[in-house]
């Protein structure tokens with residue numbers, strides 16, 4: 457998505473899909489990108505995002521509730537009793553496999569984990585309690601741009617303890633804390649998985665700031681599914697923007713970000729669409745990945761040194777192999793209350809490999825209107841690399857989709873007996889599908905650190921080295937996740953508003969502060 461703030465300060469946006477210069481181009485017509493949904497034969501399938509944080513009704517970290525409210529919108533949600541049900545391999549201590557449900561109530565989750573690892577009860581409590589220190593601090597602050605010194609100092613004055621607590625974790629990663637309290641290797645692997653399912657990297661590479669949000673919001677605001685499907689969120693946002701005088705342009709593939717030399721600086725002044733239309737504006741915001749923004753739309757020949765440094769610090773996470781299934785509701789009947797989200801690992805050593813970890817989301821268990829009567833949705837995905845799907849003939853590509861999906865369904869059937877027999881609809885996506893419909897370079901899930909990051913300080917914020925060009929979305933702090941990209945949107949909007957004079961700022965302090973942030977990041 458691109459947003460352009462024009463001379464009037466009015467925001468206009470475009471939601472389109474894959475850039476048209478790829479040969480297998482499809483124009484994406486619906487809002488929301490990964491958080492959109494689409495309909496087939498009576499089913500409403502989520503494109504990607506399905507586990508929703510940030511929908512609580514209290515505190516300041518409920519960013520999804522807040523961004524809808526900012527546009528006069530509200531969505532009805534269904535509370536999930538658990539965040540996720542883990543189905544993990546057998547071990548000496550757990551000969552029948554390790555099963556853990558992350559209950560909505562914090563105490564119930566901790567009690568369950570302590571029951572599985574009684575000798576680590578103190579460590580478990582100490583580790584997860586430390587995450588609450590971060591969350592409770594975040595949850596008192598007004599969340600805006602971390603690149604705005606006036607706001608930051610204001611928050612320090614209003615909430616000094618919270619800000620100092622956060623500052624003390626700014627460079628910390630999860631393993632720094634978990635290894636302090638926990639020794640059991642199986643439990644440490646479990647903590648790695650707790651990180652991997654949302655950051656796609658182990659505890660060692662996951663910033664503690666992000667873990668504080670994820671490991672606590674799931675109990676504080678809880679995981680809540682939006683009624684009507686995840687795509688209702690962007691639909692309502694687009695509606696709210698339009699009602700407030702903004703203009704959303706669909707089917708608008710940005711081919712180039714237009715720049716001009718102004719003195720020593722390069723300034724972004726507009727965008728050119730594939731069909732030749734040009735929109736000019738004071739500020740350009742790109743929600744495409746950094747690779748797409750700088751490689752295709754700015755051009756490799758103009759790559760700023762800070763982007764080169766980003767590419768050394770971060771690499772592309774894998775994409776996903778995805779199945780959208782319709783199944784007979786009888787598969788789940790008589791089995792008590794079945795959880796919506798599941799993670800299945802059959803072999804710990806393959807946790808981070810392609811097809812190693814299976815993710816399952818069955819949202820029609822929470823909102824039956826998403827599937828035809830008597831049917832349910834099984835949305836299942838697993839990390840996969842685009843290279844596994846390149847260079848195949850159409851027949852080989854289709855055959856491989858059949859083969860991988862059949863193996864995938866067998867593994868699901870082992871956890872949900874009868875599922876294989878109950879499949880009545882199947883649609884399969886590969887990393888090429890992700891690249892095609894979301895226009896994400898190699899279909900990537902987002903950036904992951906290529907070396908140990910300096911906690912939250914390694915990730916770029918919203919400004920870029922090109923004046924007037926901002927990035928939002930998962931290529932900016934705090935990275936992957938719907939609530940995370942909403943935070944990046946809030947921060948970006950605040951920074952742009954300061955730069956075009958709609959919000960107060962202290963320009964004299966801004967420049968040195970930005971230099972300081974750039975220095976820390978470029979040397980991390």
Ligand SMILES: NC(=O)c1ccc[n+]([C@@H]2O[C@H](COP(=O)([O-])OP(=O)(O)OC[C@H]3O[C@@H](n4cnc5c(N)ncnc54)[C@H](O)[C@@H]3O)[C@@H](O)[C@H]2O)c1
Pocket residue numbers: 457458470471472473474475484487488489490491504505506507508708709710711743744745748893894895896901902928929930931935936937938941
């Ligand atoms: N919660 C879950 O279960 C789950 C699952 C999958 C993904 N997700 C999250 O969703 C996040 C992605 O959010 P995001 O907003 O950063 O990215 P996104 O890919 O969802 O959105 C980018 C938008 O930019 C548009 N776009 C790209 N190139 C364009 C161009 N040239 N011209 C015009 N429009 C263009 C795309 O069509 C898309 O709408 C991921 O990080 C991931 O965490 C969550």
Ligand SMILES: CC(C)=CCC/C(C)=C/C=C/C(C)=C/C=C/C(C)=C/C=C/C=C(C)/C=C/C=C(C)/C=C/C=C(\C)CCC=C(C)C
Pocket residue numbers: 506507509540594597599602611619622623626653654655665666667669670797798799815816817934935936937938939940943
């Ligand atoms: C130095 C400086 C600058 C400063 C100082 C201090 C301070 C003040 C600080 C502050 C800070 C802040 C504010 C921060 C913030 C942060 C945040 C908001 C964060 C957030 C985060 C979030 C996240 C990460 C999320 C995520 C999620 C996700 C990713 C999810 C996903 C999911 C999945 C994929 C899964 C699915 C599953 C199944 C289906 C089973």
